[in-house]
Amino acid sequence: MHNLTIAELIKGLGNKDFSSEELTRHYLNRIQRLDGNYNSYISVTEDIALEQAQAADKRLAAGEAPALCGVPIAHKDIFCTNGVRTSCGSKMLDNFVPPYDATVVENFRNDGAVMLGKVNMDEFAMGSSNETSFYGAVKNPWDTNCVPGGSSGGSAAAVAARLAPAATATDTGGSIRQPASLCGLTGLKPTYGRVSRWGMIAFASSLDQGGPMTRTAEDAAIMLNSMASFDAKDSTCVDHELSDYTASLNDSIAGLKIGVPKEYFSEGLNPQTAERIQAAIAEYEKLGAQVQEISLPHTHLAVPAYYVIAPAECSANLSRFDGVRYGYRCEDPKDLADLYKRSRGEGFGEEVKRRIMVGAYALSAGYYDAYYRKAQQVRRLIKQDFVDAFQDVDVIMGPTATAPAFEFGAKSNDPVAMYLEDIYTIATNLAGLPGLSIPCGLVDNKPVGLQLIGNFFAEAKLLNAAHQFQLATDFHTLTAPGIE
Amino acid sequence: MDRSDIAKLAELARIEVSEATVDEVAKSITDVLALVDQLQAADTEGVAPMAHPLDATQRLRADQVSEDNRREQFQTQAPAAEQGLYLVPKVID
């Protein structure tokens, strides 16, 4: 059962091949037996899962099943879940039980999905290796000496280890696409504003976007159908027409114009990874696409701009964690200043504290213009690169990450090396564009991802291109070694 | 970034940085700032700063009460609350 895709599970549940309760118990059982190897879950919500599964079975029996009725999924622990601890991977929120649901969580509930639990992540989504979680590092099912990527490493590991058919995730600078790449999955970051941020604990508000982590493009389309919505509670959520993202999956991509940015094949790229990417693009040519080289001239400025903007926003977004109304509070604060400094000093991990301080610096008197304002200007230049490129092409393709998964500790003491891990993914967040990573082969027996970047709200086009590739290839069906 | 810079930032961000880690923190923040300093080379003459990826404008909400009193539920999350108030060490103006 655990090797079935969501599309197949929906069929199986509909045909009564198995019940949601059977399916859910199967997954709960796998999590209990196997997650010790991966540490992908922070909380397993067995009671809720079984209750939801039983309710789903009734609806299935009554023939009134919504789209995802009875399908188990896992939520990244950044999405608030009413009555279920939501930690954001941090000691700060280790005891936090939200009295409300994120809109994404509500959407999946309304569509009948079953929540298996909350999956691990880098603390406050800050990291590219899932090593910053208060709940410990997540292991890559392809090689448990290696990182799964981050920050949605728990989402990726859980799906890759077949401990969830799919998971929600979030992407601020590559946090869906890079772990998808490192774990051999399909991960979609939608257009900024496509998915509601209500109840999704903010890291950098103008960059954060929720999206699905799945095994196939078809599953990503099914998941996005539930995830995407217009939400008046999120001022930055866009009231853009919602489409059925599965409707155009089977459209031909003959004539699709693909742009390959020369800047994405610079010296930092692992040569074997480059080969896999080139091969994947050649496959697209076989499918009738037209490939042309393009230039995104400000690519090299994306990481520097991001590491001003994201820390600046996070420095303010994380000020609410002060030990007063919820969350961690230090023992016996001797005065108000001590309450703040120790609650935050003890409640946050090193990477989070580093980014808060960098952000405070970039916004402080005398530095605002040189850092924050400058980064905002560069952000416009980066967006303009894409706007210009999409005059000529339909989809941009290149690598998702510079190399396959690296070993634990390889970059954790060098923040800058870690930041450069997202060199190919960050620009799309700055521009607000949708991006997708799909598996395109192995290097050293570890997966490599091809990144597809689309124009604003062109998710259907990206999913169509990805699905056509997956019809023609079988990289997405490869399973990590040792998975039962 | 020296120790006094870190002390200032720590104060601004209300984060305790222990004496044992201050040098390490200073070094890593210096490294990050060196990375972001690459921005200075960019020609941004005449470029308007961009705060949001979309050129959207703000929606406004009608002035209607939509929230009930959920104090008891919210305060189950509070580290210290009494008589409906959140408690903090004495506030001195």
Add this chain to the structure above:
Amino acid sequence: MMEWETVIGLEVHVQLATKTKIFSGASTAFGAAPNTQACAIDLAMPGTLPVPNEQAFRYAVMFGLAIDAEIGKCSVFERKNYFYPDLPKGYQTTQLDAPIVGPGHVEIQLADGSTKSIRIHHAHLEEDAGKSLHEDFHGMSGIDLNRAGTPLIEIVSEPDMRSSEEAVAFARKLHSIVTSLGICDGEMSQGSMRFDVNVSVRLKGTEELGTRTETKNLNSFKFMEDAIKLEVERQIDLIEEGGEVVQETRLYNGETKTARSMRSKEEANDYRYFPCPDLLPVELDDDYIDAIRQQLPELPDARQARFVEQHGLSDYDAGMLAADAATAQFFETATEQCGDAKLAANWVMGEVSAHLNNEEKGIKDSPVTALQLAGLIARIKDNTISNKIAKQVFEAMWNGEGDADAIIEAKGLKQMSDTGELEKIVDEVIAGNPAMVEDWLASDEKKRKKKMGGFMGPIMKATKGQANPGMVNQILSKKLNDML
């Protein structure tokens, strides 16, 4: 002796009379139990997001139009970062570079009857903070966040005032404008309007501004006046003794009439403003603004002019009555009912106002309604009671003893206007006071008029004060003159 000039600028916080908070749907009603009107957004719970209240913008635009200011057609919210327990997000959402109201001006009337124009630098929308209650909870302070998120406009004046009298006149005029517009309830005692005063002194004739101090959070006109006088005196003394004024924030204590430096507010005044990424620019078009302009209620200056024109009041009286919308309404209702604007004006500015001041009540809480007052005035006009008796009746009305007619009836205060009855009493008094009559007859014409008054005492005593004084005068004069 050096001659000093005082320079004053004001920052005025005006709570807008919206039903809900500026960024949440929680009620803003005053006086609720602590934290019962603080919703998840107001508490800055993780994942919550702000959505601005249209009515707050409407009210701010009304104010802008009332002071002849340019309206900000594209206003931007920024985050002002600082830690304080009454500020749940760790930043205040406010406006900085692109406020909703641009430069404008307010005319004030000075004691000598001249007018002066005070320039407004701008007014911006922002959220109020909660309250720290300093009662002792085992050495802790209690935080009530009901007020957090209440919409404010902060009105910032230019340093155009030269005395505490001018500052108070300006503050009163703002009070008059915002209450007339109905955008603020004007309840100073509830903190609906709070003043920060910036004060500096300089030698008369010099151009350069002296170092200023800011005295914060004054919530009555009286406190403001006293605080300014105190601060001016302090600064002059300091300079004359060879000292220097230090730029600082000061706190005035209205009970002890003393002020002190607030050093805690001084340190690390680096607010790190940046545009709030959870909110988008607010665009208002000409149609929206014009529609508000057309529905603008009558402003105090226009009302004053109308009172002079329509009711024949003096400029001064009209100004007094027109300043406060509720007082103006009270006056107009009473006038409409009793048909005598002058009497109504005298009573509103006289007894009503004196009693309200005495009990520190607003006119909305007056125990005597406008209709009741009109009923009393009607009895004066039809000679049922004298002015003197009317005050007695008013006192009883104030104490809740009923309408004027009921009180006059119950207490038998009806004026004696029966000619035959009065003639009988006058005859008795003349007969009973032969010496006074002798004296009167012996006096010259000039003195007779004055001495006639001597008879009034015994007559009033005989009638328990209820004799119609005009009629008594007529009868007495005739009878005495007949004896000549």
